[in-house]
Amino acid sequence: MHSLIRILVVAAALACSAAVRAAPAGQSLVADAPYRDLLDFHGAPRSPTDRSFNIFFDAGAWQGYSLPRAGDAATGFSGPFVHSLGTGAWAGMRFAGLALRDAGDGRRLVLKEVASHAVPGALVRVFSAPGLSVRQTLFFADSWHALVRIELQSGRARDLDLAVTGQVMPLPGSRLASEGDMVTQGFAGSPSRLDTQLHAGGADAGRAAVSGNGYRIGLERPLHLEPGKVATVYVVQTLRYDARTASPPAIDYARAWAANRARWAAYLEAVQASHLSGLSDGLARRVAAKAVVTLIGNWRAARGDLRHDGVIPSYSNPDFNGFWAWDSWKHAAALAWFAPDLAREQIRAMFDYQAADGMVPDCIYLDRADDNWRDSKPPLATWAVWEVYRATGDRAFLAGMYDKLVRYHRWWFAARDHDHDGLAEYGSTDGTAIAAKWESGMDNAVRFDGVAMLKNGEHAWSMDQASVDLNAYLYREALDLGRIAAVLGKPRDASAWQAQAAAMKSAIQSRMYDPQRGWFFDAKLGRPGLVRVYGSEGWAPLWAGAATAVQAAAVEKTMLDPRKFATTMPFPTLAADDPHFSPVKGYWRGPVWMDQSLFGVEALRRYGYAAQADAMARRLVLDAKGLARGQATFRENYDPLTGQGEQSRNFSWSAASYLLLLRMDAGAAEPLRP
Structure with a gap:
């Protein structure tokens, strides 16, 4: 049945592609119309490091492009932005400009812009001149090649001289040169290279020419247009991360666009399952489609020391051009439902660097010298692997991951259980408290303000408190490992x-729950005291299924208290009545982080509070400013009092969290039994 559905989807996508080829260039991409311009991709770089606007990436490519600024009617696109140059830099100002002349009288054709749009998987620009329509569609054939498909349609027979032009960013040490019909751009201190070529099927490209920071590639012979028929040429830009060794695959120009449409049709097919009670399905699907666009836009292919593909946290932040562990687990859990191959790759990318003792590092980069081994991240890997299995039924993937997951799980108790009581602590390999706080993922959370570090062994230190979220995650891991x-x-x-899960469940219920306050807290080591800070970690045992029904009822009341967690945009990471509550600049001291809010909704749903869960989920969708009905990007976190997005734009785990929030069959209502 699934195979038949996929065949029908691909067939529909191919039919759409054929319709686009036959239609006048001014006609919109009908199949993509519901999700057109989900995000605003207009912009032009004012400096090599300008990230003030959105950039279009796809297929794992490390180069990205944008539509020119609104009002800039000149042909072509902004870019490319090369994300693998240091922390990322614009290598180009304009790509695929188009110069047309009548081959008979030599007159230049002036093209007027008709439309400029972003659709899932492509940027589209439409132009016209008397008797002529032109469409430029920028898309990715694969992780190496960006293509601009130029379609020309004339009302009469005519011959045109055609050339494409470009302008590069004047980077120090950048080298622009022509090699026959190709323009190459090299970079100081880097083995990377950009190659630009013109492909016109039977029409040979002429020689490329370079002048200053600009270049031009023209057809050797005029392009003949038949009345009413579409003529197609391509501009291709190839990024070789290491030009000394890279061997990009050949491009099948005849099938590249159809393959792109089929791939995106499959992604968007998964969006149809998005639903939330009390919210229109159209709105739910729009948010889900935006999440898909965001996750795929942050997809980066294996290059350098990254051995598998994965998803970065956000291309909009220069600090985020690698893969992070607990980001990866969340990305994979969402990707499993629409891009399962990438979900598997994301998980494998992190486990490529699993240490002999089982530890998985905090983050990995193109250059492994930059990897962070001072800490790990919260153990959600098994949850992510199980989500992939739930979505795909891929038993072979489970078999390949099982031993790795076991080693990682056991590492926590070998390196992070100071008093050997079966409850673990966050810690670090270098003994520093800052790295231990990073390991929690909640870097500056109030509950860690007074921690001290305890040595467990060589390169193994713990905080002097066992964290309730960590042990809830480990309990859930034990359950999932059993499954x-x-x-x-x-x-x-x-x-x-x-048996291990049952023991942990008992310990969490008896030692980390305060019956007077009705909340779960971190527990200090060596004494019975709890760290009584009301934070989002308090509902982690409900998400994992480790609370009793009585405990869950008490936690639910606090979660739905508007003075604490039922804020305008619900479930901040610190109770709103805490004196340290800082909803905008507090980072983990009050803003809403969508992973924790997702876990909060799923926690309520798991214990039977479905109506309350749906009400909070609707607020998360509708009260995030500009997200559901506007062009706002997914943000790193949100102001719980206003819904204003804060910190990094285009943030992947927020996108992943919303996608899971809107997928009923990917939710946490699945029964869990210790």
Whole structure:
């Protein structure tokens, strides 16, 4: 059944592609109209490091492009932005400019802009001149090649001299040169290279010419247009991360656009499952489609020391051009439902660097010298792997990951359980408290203000408190490892994991819950005291299924208290009545982080509070400013009092969280039994 659906989707996409080829260039891409201009991709760089506007990436490419600024009617696109140059830099100002002349009288044709849009998987610009229509469609054939498909349609027979032009960013040490019909751009201190070529099927491209920061590539012979028929030429730009060794695949120009449409049709097919009670399906699907566009826009292919593809946190932030562990787990859980191959790659990318003792590093980069081994990140890897299995039924993937997940799970208790009581602590490899706080993912959370560090062994230190979220995640890991073991035919393993989960559940309920306050807290080591800070970690045991029904009822009341967590945009990471509450600049001291809010909604749903969960979920969708009905990007976090987005734009785990929030079949209502 699934195969038949996929065949029908691909067939529909191909039919759409054929219709586009036959239609006048001014006609919109009808199939993409519901999701046209989800984000505003207009902009032009004012400096090499300008990230003030959105950039279009796809297919894992490390180069990206934008539509020119609104009002800039000149042909072509802004770019490229090369994300693998240091922390990212604009290598080009304008790509695929178009110069047309009548081959008979030599007159230049002046093109007027008709439309300029972004659709999922492409940027589209439409132009006209007397008796002529022109469409430029920028898309990616794969992670190496950006193509601009130029379609020309004339009302009469005519011959045109055609050339494409470009302007590069004047980067120090940048080298622009022509090699026959190709323009190359090299970069100081980097083995990377950009190659630009013109492809016109039977019409040969002429020689490329370079002048200053500009270049021009023209057809050797005039392009003949038949009345009413579409003639197509391509501009291709190839980024070789290491030109000394890179061997990009050949491009199948005849099929590249159809393949792009089929891939995006499959992505958007998954969006149709988006639903939230009390919200129109159209609005839910629009938010989900924006999430898909965001996640795919942050997809980066294996290059350098990154051995598998993955999704970066945000191209809009220069600090985020690598893969982070707990970001990766959240990305994979969402990707599993529309891009499962990428979900598997994302997980494998992090486990490529698993240490001999089982540790997975905090983050990895193109250059492994930049990887952070001072800490790990919260253990949600098994949850992500199980989500991939739930979405795909891929037993082979489970088999390939099981031993790695077991080693990672056991590492936590070997390196982060100072008093060997079966409850773990966040910590670091270098003994610093800052790295231990990073390991929690909640860097400056109030609950960590007074921590001290305790040495467990060589390169292994713990905070002097066991964190409730960490142990809820580890409890959930034990459950999921047991389920994986059962699928793989390992009954003894499954029984052992169930026993461990039962012991952890008992410990969490008895030692980390305050019955007077009705909340779960971190527990100090060596004494019975709790760290009584009301934070989002308090509902982690509900998300994991580790709370009793009575405990869950008390936590639910606090979660829905408008003085604490039921704020305008609900579920801040610190209770709103805490004296340290800082909703805008507090980072983890009050803003809404969507992963924690997602877990909050799923926590309520797991314990039977479905109506309350739906009400909070609707507020998360509708009260994030500009997200559902405007062109606002997904932000790193949000002001819980106003819904204003803060910190990094185009943030992947926020996109992933919203996608999961709107997928009923990917939610946390799945039964969990220790």
